[in-house]
Amino acid sequence: MVTSVELCGIKIDNPVIPASGTFGYGYEFAEFYDINKLGTFSFKGTTREPRFGNETPRIAECASGMLNAVGLQNPGVESVINNELPKLKNVFSKPVMANVSGFSIEDYVYTCARLDGQEQVGWIEVNISCPNVHGAGMSFGTDAESAAQVTRAVKEVTDKPVIIKLSPKVTNIARIASACEDAGADGISLINTLLGMKIDLKTRRPLLANKTGGLSGPAVKPVALRMVYQVFEAVSIPIVGMGGIASAEDVIEFMLAGATAVEVGAQNLIDPYACPRIIDDLPQIMQKYGIDDLSEIIGGAH
Template sequence: MKVSLAGLELINPAIAASGTFGYGIEFEEIVSLERIGAFVTKGISLEPMAGHSAPRIVQTAAGMLNAIGLQNVGVEDYIQRKLPPLARYPLCKVIVNVFGYTVGDYIAVIERLNQAQGIAAYELNVSCPNVHAGGMAFGSDPGSLEYLVRRAKSASTRPLIVKLSPNVTSIAHMAKVAADAGADALSLTNTFLAMSIDVETRRPRLSNVTGGLSGPAIKPIALRMVYETARAVTIPILGMGGIVTPEDAVEFLLAGATAVQVGTASYADPRAVERLAHGLESWCRGHQVERVASLTGALEIPRA
């Protein structure tokens, strides 16, 4: 079940997605951390962030809408309190999701994280749709994306994964921009800009008015984006968007992903990512797949 990507060796391709798995350590009594390949932390910023006021989460048909606003403890507290206990689980790789309002913020967070032990890679969040600056503003403009990724790559002492926004016209183009600027791997997709209205009150259901849609509702679109990205770049892809079952994950692998992330499913079942790791192994055994890595990009398109 091993996979390797951007210099990381994972015991299996199941990864818990950013923002749905806290800082990882909160899950130690729920999930066997040694049985999942990795997890990605909540977006970490230079200073602590309080996030938006409630309501920040709304259930939708086949998914959910969130506008958390990147609530997090800030890089210093993260390094002092949240990271050290994870040394107990060396098999589970820690990927830190990095957020900034400005290029300088991103670089400062990376430079501080470089000094800490126990981190396997960084995931650059250029795709959060729920903040007024930073995040998606970088991920939806090729020039800004290129500049940020280049700077982040030269500041980073660890593999740099760039998490792309799906809220763009051509995901393949943005993927190529990030790859050419030095990204070691790409994560996609983040959430899709969306909204929900309460018709009785005539008010938006989220305090932020708009938010990001995730869960099974986005799966076919995210899958198409992974497929298009895999045809545009040669660096590894971490695919996500509505993955719940082993079959969902296999679809992403066949489309070109090397590993998969599970986000919203953890809200319905906090053990979803561990279940996926087991389920994927059973699926491979049942289908005589000897190495899960052989599924990556193995999509067969019949000739017309």
């Protein structure tokens, strides 16, 4: 039973990766279990400067999922390098995926260049769902040319594999993915959250202080799966699929759609042991569906 896969030139023991924003900088989950069991994990979205994020409430519940408007709270890239990565080193011996956000091309370039020098970082996952401060608040990820610009700029400052994390808030996800591939991306990850809202009937106002928030959890899984399927037909670079994954069956479903690896997000928040459970379940679910080697099923649904 082979669960290992190769993600952008780096072999990982299994395709299960806790998603950015649901796993901090990893060391806190190491109090619950040995995180070396994971394929890798994507650390908290990191920006050039420290950020507090949005006011609270930042979290709302909805049917089969949740909304979050954390607003990229993080200590900034220097603190990540000086404080978070050294703490992680004590509990995690594998390459980590560095998740990077920015509000201008210069932000992305600066942060990626700083992380390029970090031995612990295996991949850089670039979140292009953030608004571009030079683009009237429009997200980099909703325009093929902006997405390609970020990709090109980042690729110039790092030798590490660059995975571009796409926003689902677009008409044609395959077109954005292709633009990133053409600009030199080594991989694509998707989907980031969908935009949602909840209104408090007692106050008659949006519940989240930010008014809107990103929808995640099982509610988004069919959308995510469809987009992974479409992107697989458009690009030849590896895809990291995510959106509502909660079981080993979900992992296989995303891999059949075209994912080389998967990220598990919201499920970590309601079940801190979600990822080790999924990893433990994989062999028996593979056996159930007659799978000997996970790599062989990537894109198998096409």
